[in-house]
Amino acid sequence: MGSESFFRLDGKVAFVTGGGQGIGEAICRRLAQAGAKVGVFDRNAAAAQRVALAVGGHAVAGDVTSEADVETAVEDVREHLGPIDILVNNAGITGKAGKLWDLSKEDWETVLSVNTIGPVLCCKAVVNSMRERKYGRIVNIASIAGKEGNPTLGPYSASKAAVICFTKSLAKELVGQGDITVNAVSPAVIATPILEGVPQATVDYMVSKIPMGRVGKPEEVAALVHFLASAEASFTTGQCCDISGGRATY
């Protein structure tokens, strides 16, 4: 068996945005357990440091909406750990909850900037190196909201729909340039601190839509991301894989 069998990631370098807590932390822990060297990128420097210490990785503080921050972070991780094989675009915010008539242009721009432009900038920063090395795995964390549209979360839903379609576009652009895949995952409600900023009525609405009748765990999302980040996931690209307790069967 080769060293890459059974989903091992030995020798691979991962870059996880928003790795300082929640789903991103679970992804950092899972990829590190599988053998990857993990660059933990987060705008919360202390959180990134805490997780990097726990997984034996490298912490970089920065904001995904800043092209300079992203480029500096990618270079920093390359210097410390090596060129990036696995990019997980996980950093995201829900933004202000409200109906269209309650939200400003700035409310929309803030969410679209983090959730949509952030992943675009991170992909831009790593993709040429992946093309040169003819290998790469990109996993974008979207949301069920991006498939269905949750009320009072218009900017968030639209930003995640954009991530899903960006995933499909980039996947097709990279076909034929080596073993490089681009996929998304669309979780339903997952128990993380992000929910603290969402009104309870909205959380209740989202859970009521889940046939399994419970919230998901960050570790469950990390397991799916691990598969998509592995060398074995070589015939899957441009997909948005569901992880929603049965809410979306498409």
Ligand SMILES: NC(=O)c1ccc[n+]([C@@H]2O[C@H](COP(=O)([O-])OP(=O)(O)OC[C@H]3O[C@@H](n4cnc5c(N)ncnc54)[C@H](O)[C@@H]3O)[C@@H](O)[C@H]2O)c1
């Ligand atoms: N928790 C859920 O119910 C759920 C459901 C579907 C999708 N998601 C998506 O999963 C991802 C992770 O969510 P979570 O629940 O773990 O969130 P979280 O709020 O617990 O953690 C998000 C992390 O991203 C970091 N971050 C936020 N904005 C950033 C920026 N501009 N630059 C760099 N880092 C930034 C934060 O500091 C934080 O450490 C998000 O993209 C979210 O939209 C979450």
